[in-house]
Amino acid sequence: MSAPVICLAGPTAAGKSATTLAIAQRWPIEIIAMDSATIYRGMDIGTAKPSSEERALVPHHLLDIRDPAESYSAADFHVDATRLIQDIRSRGKLPLLSGGTMLYYKALREGLNALPPADPAIRMQIDQEAAQIGWPGLHRQLAGYDPETARRLAPNDSQRLQRAIEIYRSSGRSMSSWLQDAPARRDDTLSFVTVSLEPSDRLALHARIALRYRRMIEDGLLDEVRALHDRGDLHVGLPSIRCVGYRQLWDHLEGRISLEQAIEQATAATRQLAKRQLTWLRSQPEREVVDCLSGTAAEEVLRRVAEHWGQTPYGV
Structure with a gap:
């Protein structure tokens, strides 16, 4: 029997990226990014996209697969992730889902409803x-x-x-x-395990979110958004520009708010995003929770993963 597909979930700023790299040191994994923002090319800093060095250590999939002018849906993710799971297993590797776009995970795990296409x-x-x-x-x-x-x-x-x-x-x-x-249709040949990085202290997570966004600004996020704005073909009606942290700087570049207001609004919007992510996760009673603020969070995640995958890969 195939090993279950493990999903490393959690709110933004919970430390998912660093933990996936720790998992990669013990198991032959390939990562399927479960993120509605890292799919876009040219949006690197504000999405906390893995660096080229991190991608060299372990294969990452579904990064940079769309231009910001294009759209990508949960249905697209369902098709792409299902195909990737089979491809990764055919190479003798273990697929690991990692990200915070819980709508994507819901579509993959529970199936899709037949809904009208986007207009x-x-x-x-x-x-x-x-x-x-x-x-x-x-x-x-x-x-x-x-x-x-x-x-x-x-x-x-x-x-x-x-x-x-x-x-x-x-x-x-x-x-x-x-x-x-039109009830959802799911793939019963796949099984999933959710390991969720969640904060024991929400205010501490809020402080981490604020610090991370300030660092993104220092690393050149405003210039990244300016490059998108200067293209001339992008607008706030697009999912890419509505991404948290981008929309607020877009409003600043269009003269509606100051830079400091943009930073404050982006930080508040990120906190709200984290709240929505946690609300969804807490509705999943079968998830395995690890305190992301603990100094031993990575070790605890490795222990949970070993319970499902063993010390060495099997049945991939």
Whole structure:
């Protein structure tokens, strides 16, 4: 029987990247990045993308696979990750999922619903309306025609609100109706284990998030965003530019806020992202939790991985 696919999950700034490298020193792994931001070329600093040295130590997949003008969906990840798992195993290696985009993991582990495709024109229209009345205003509108979905979504969850509204406007049917009529399809040949790096002290994680973003600014993140802005073909309606830490600097470059305001807003948005990631993870009772703030977090993760993979690879 094949070894389970291990997913090293956790909120942003939990130390997933460093821990994956520790795992690579003990097992012959290849990493499948489970991240909706590191897929984009030219977005390296703000996504904390693995360095060229780290990529030389262990193969990483699904990095730099899209131009920032392009989109990438959970359905795309499902197809790509499923193929990669089989390819990696065929080479006698162990696939390791690592990242914080839990929607991708949900799609891979639980299967996909048959939903209408994305419509860039409708998305742009929704973004323009959000700029005028705010996402809470659009959330109230959604509650009028899809109360079930509105109850599940936070008033400022722009990405998921946009998708729910887009589905309704493109098809005339609510997202909840689509989900009811088109149940998810999953691959029963794959088994998964979730090892989750989570903080015992959320305020300590917040401090780590603030420090990391300041370091990104020092490392040239503003210049990275400026290069994207100067292209002329990118805009805030794109998923790439809406990435946390990029959207706020984009607003600064367009003169709407100061640099210090952008840093403060980006840090706050990153904290909110971490909160959403933790909320999703805590809804998964079977996950194996490791305190990411512990000085022995990496060693504890290695112990958990060994329980599933053994000291040496087997059945890959």
